[in-house]
Amino acid sequence: MNWWDLFLLINLLWFLSEILIGKLTFHRSKETQTDRNSLPLLWLTILPSIFIGVYFSFTGWARLPFGPGIALKSGLFLILAGLLLRWSAVLTLRYYFTSNVQILKGHQLVERGLYRLIRHPAYAGSLISFLGLGIALNSWLSVVVIFVPIFLAFSRRIKIEEEALQKAFGSDYQKYKKRSKKLIPFIY
8 A cells, every 4th residue: 555545545534533423422402502503614614625725736836845755644644643632532521522512411521631731632633634634735725725724613613612611610611721721732
């Protein structure tokens, strides 16, 4: 198997895992749902961003300076690192992880594992994977059109989620926010 085939296989597994996570963790209870359509917005941002990024890659515009082999391998590394981070976050939250922003009955604030350092490791993992995808496509334009809109959509979702958590956990969530960062340990 060559690097390009591995890239395609990993991206297929990534896409299928997101569908599986979505199906297994979507909660339909309206009484505690605070998603405000951020999940559909994510998908409506992700899909065209990837399509446009792939288009720019195939046109050959704005190639990265270090060559296609290094770009592909570096991008694959970031995609895999992001997926491992995301899946670790999902497994840490277990029952409390939902694909739609929702506070579940008996919901508890989780501050263990990755959540000791950052409040949104699943989103951080996704963003790292999308950055890796842009790099693997070996075009600065691909990096920009994939990462920037998706980052902005995730930022909106994070704001919505933090409002829901603040409402549910009050001062405990405020204290947690002071002890942790949003997406990058010790920085942001």
